[in-house]
Amino acid sequence: MPSTSLAPVLARICAAYARIEAVDRPEIWIGLRPQSDLEEEAHALGTRLAAGEFLPLAGRLLAVKGNIDVAGLPTTAGCPSYAYEPAADAPAVARLRAAGALVIGTTNLDQFATGLVGTRSPYGAVRNAHAPDRISGGSSSGSAVAVALGIADLALGTDTAGSGRVPAAFNGIVGLKPTRGLVPTEGVVPACASLDCVTVFARTLPEAESALALMTTPTARPVPARTPGPWRIAVPPTDQLGELDPGWAEAYESTADRLRAAGAVLVPLDLSPFTEAAAMLYAGAFVAERYTAVGAFVDSGPSGLDPTVAGIITAARDIPAHRLFADRDRLAELRSAAEDALGDADALLLPTAPGHPALADVEADPLGANARLGRFTNSTNLFDLCAVAAPAGEVAGLPFGVMLIGRAHTDERLPRIAALLTPPVRLAVVGAHLTGEPLNPQLLSLGARLLRTTTTAPVYRLHALATTPPKPGLVRTDEGGAAIETEIWELPPEGLGTLTAALPHPMTLGRIDLSDGTTAAGFLCEPYAVAGSKDITEHGGWRAYRSGTHFSPSGAHASASGAPVSPSGD
Known part of the structure; x- marks a missing residue:
């Protein structure tokens, strides 16, 4: 990897550790790797890329439950x-590393992945990324908060009862819970081995x-066919959702309306098979599988057990076998009813959770x-x-999240x-994020697509900053401004x-006025940082400055002699 390409990775690592120090959330981590280890691995990535390897996640920071x-x-x-020392990465981790x-490290969780609250841990309760007096959600609490706070780009969790989804909702990020078996669970301490899934968190x-x-194992199981046409979304009546926090029913209904406005067809659904089955997971005999996983260890009376988790696991020891068989029969009936209720719907829309409790609420009950x-x-x-x-969206200033649930392998x-x-x-970009520039892969990894090349309104000055990688600073001015070459990209809000x-400083995000009278979010520079820097406004753009040409709004550049130069030379 050339030094200019390695620089963004090293800068990302540096920013992550600075962020860890700034947010001061030690409860996120169980094992945090030294910054020097990641920097050493970054250089190894450079060698692999230089040898021609395709590394789609090169330099992305990963937290692991x-x-x-x-x-x-x-x-x-x-x-x-x-604790034990694993001989190798779990396959899910190994595939992302490859x-x-x-x-960057391993993250805190509800002990033995038993809980949806994120507080059942001797390493401390993981506080919500947006409201420290609220729970983060569990059991994959640390992973979700590490992503939500911008420390990690991706994080792995697990999901048996919702642990890859509830923390996503409470922290305003995305959580994907795959079909069972799609991602290997080898190298994962089981909660309920027959139900466990490895999940992924991200901001987009x-x-x-x-x-x-990248984590999935190819499967011969066919993807269910669907009827051509708009997406069909099953939506239960609000009164079947039970008691929700204030404002949550309205937020759910508003989300359904947004899907309808986007062209989806909403179809009614009876939710009762889903809620009855949900109650069986802990109240029924299925919880006995948690005792199978770690019951003998808990019975040995080791130090550091969370009392709530220990109580759940030890209580499962004495569940009679006949209850399990009865519950399996009832579950089969409910599953058949649920499949009938889904009909030809592509997905079921639900709130991810019925509310967002405070830490004090969980401590009390x-x-x-x-x-x-x-x-x-x-x-x-x-x-x-x-x-x-x-x-x-948000309710009362806190993230509100929904789930879309579909059949296996959808x-x-x-x-x-x-x-x-x-x-x-x-997003308007004028420098290192332009097409072909060192930071452009960041945009591509976030799902961005280029809309057009244009110019700013003639009210800006452009300066060459002494940064690594090199980048310009765009500053608005009251007089003496010029139009600057700009690319307009489209990307998800989370991106x-x-x-x-x-x-990083001195860059900021603000509104950029464009030559056609519209505006877009874009990267600006704090004015103090351009003191003593080279003013390159006369070139009309960053790429033109770098190539010794002058940018023309018509799409060509002019050389120092005035002859047109193809933009492909940038």
């Missing part, structure tokens, strides 16, 4: 006395989809608060369904539907958030 094996870090499952991802759908695609959170998520794996959790379908909820935003979270 602490019940998933990462070579070189202990696997604790949230219990220090359970694609160029850099593991394209990022999450890319990571999931640890079992009741947790049970409520699984009302809509618990049945998904029992019914062998897949799901995507996606942001859908994993690629659900993000396409979820994308209807997040209309793209426009803009990703860029903003990693934006």
Whole structure:
């Protein structure tokens, strides 16, 4: 990897560790790797890329839930006395590393992946990324918050009852829960081995989809056929959702309306088979599988056990076998009813959770608060369904999220539907993010697409900054401004958030006025940073300055002698 290409990766690593220090959330991590280790791996990536390897995740930072094996870090499952040193990465981790991802560390979780709250851990309760007095959601709490705070680009979680979805909703990010078996669960401490799934968190759908695609194992199981036409979304009546936090019913109905406005067809659905099955996951005999996983260890009385988790697991020891067989029979009946209720719908739309409790609420009622959170998520794996959790706005200043649940192996379908909820935003770039420049891959990885090349309004000055990689600083001026070459890109709103979270000083995000009278979000420079820098406004753009030409709004550049030069020389 040339030094100019390696620089963004090293800058991303540096920004992540600066962010860790700035947010001061030590409860996110169980094992945090030294910055120097990641920088060493970044240089190794450069060697691999120089040798011609295709590394689609080169330099993306990955956080891994602490019940998933990462070579070189202990696997604790949230219990220090359970810790062991894995001999190798779990396959899910190994596949992302092989694609160029850099593991930054292992993250905190509800102990033994038992909980949806994110507070059941001797490593501390993981606070919400947006409101520290609220829960982050579990059990994949640390992974979700690491992504939401802009520390990691991707994170792995697990999902048995909703742990790859509830934390996504509470922290305003995307969570993909694949079809069971699509991603290997080897190297994962089991919660309920027959139901467990490895999941992925990201700030955008394209990022999450890319990571999931790289982790999956090819399957011969066919994708269910669908009737041609608009997406068909099953929507239960609001009164079947039960008690929701204030404003959540309205937010859910508004989300359904947005899907309808985007062209989807809404069809009614009876939710009762789903909610009855959800109650069976912990109240029935299926919880006995948690005792199978770690019951003998818990019975040995080790140190560091969370009392709520230990109580759930030990209580499962004495469930009689006949209850399991009865529950399996009833589940089969409910699954058949659920399939009938779905009919030809492509997805079922639900709130991800019925509400967002405070840390104090969970402390006051640890079992009741947790049970409520699984009302809509618990049945998904029992019914062998897949799901995507996606942001859908805010309620009372906190993220509100919804789920789209589909039949097994419709994993690629659900993000396409979820994308209807997040209309793209426009971004104006004038420097290192331009096509062909070193930071342009950041835009591409976020699902951005180039709309057009234009110029700013003639009210800006452009300066060459002494940065690595080299970049310009665009500053608005009251007089003496000029039109500057600009590319207009379209990308998901979450992608803009990703860029903003990693934006180094002196760059800022603001409104840029364009030559056609419209505006777009774009990268500007704080005025103090251009003092003493070279003013390159006369070139009309960054690429023209770098190539010694002059940008012409017609699309050509002029050389120093005035002869036109093809833009392909940039």
